Amino acid sequence: MMANRKGFFPQRIIKGPAQLTLLRFSVIKWIMDPSEQEKRTPWLHVLPCRGQPRLRLFCFPYAGASATVFYHWPRGLPPGVEVWAVQLPGRGARFRERPFCRLEELLDDLLPALLPGLCEPFVFFGHSMGALLAFETTRRLRRLGAALPVRLLVSARPPPALPPARAPIHQLADPEFLEELRFIGGTPEEAMDNPELMKLVLPSVRADFALVETYAYQDEPPLTTPITACGGVSDKRVPRNLLEGWRVETVGAFTLELFPGGHFYLNTDKQALLARLGQILVPGEG
Secondary structure (H helix, E strand, O other), X not given: OOEOOOOOOEOOOOXXXXXXXXXXXXXXXXXHOOOHHHHHOOOEEEOOOOOOOOEEEEEEOOOOOOHHHHOOHHHHOOOOEEEEEEOOXXXXXXXXXXXXXXXXXXXXXXXXXXXXXXXXXXXXXXXXXXXXXXHHHHHHHXXXXXXXXXXXXXXXXXXXXXXXXXXXXXXXXXXXXXXXXXXXXXOOHHHHOOHHHHHHHHHHHHHHHHHHHOXXXXXXXXXXXXXXXXXXXXXXOOOHXXXXXXXXXXXXXXXXXXXXXXXXXXXXXXXXXXXXXXXXXXXXXX
């Protein structure tokens, strides 16, 4: 059993004493078996590219997710698009590292690992929490006078200046926090019903929610980088009118892309998303 390439959790949860032992072994192997890319920099997984790399796509995961969300993306993108998936502390081979609870602290550590890879034309993609990370990383790069992405793709996230619509949950006791996770969705029911597995992953999930819920938007001039806002047509948490709010964050071009599905459309209709991203990233070849 391998780690779920669609998120943080193993792909299939099985029950019974023998199966639980297998599950423990699989999770431990998943935690302890870093790839060659992780050995070079734990922050970034550079995925095999079809053809000669000519554009780098940096992908920032949603709350509770890992770089594995993006592991199958290269096969759905045009040749030459090289996926660099961001791996945050507290998951995967970085399981034993303390996850970040504050965005500014995370960026302080992420930027030194990211900067050496910004030598080719690059694009940022972030989903939900990842959209916030991608946006603030871009603004931090601008303050440093560093290279900026040629496009910022923000997915399933309200505009950063908008106050939160829901009360924070990161300080709730575990039972209440788990109920909120059920309501939000995106976590397999089998995982939610497995206390031992949830005990392993809950600290990083809680830290991700703390990072988002303590975020304070600071007024800055709009970016010059074009922004494309993406979302699911049936996403009630981030409907079209909220995605439109990203328009004020750039003086460059703004476009809106909607896909079948809800908040986690990138998992349920990945093929449609990657086909359209290919057209955006490499016009005429996607």
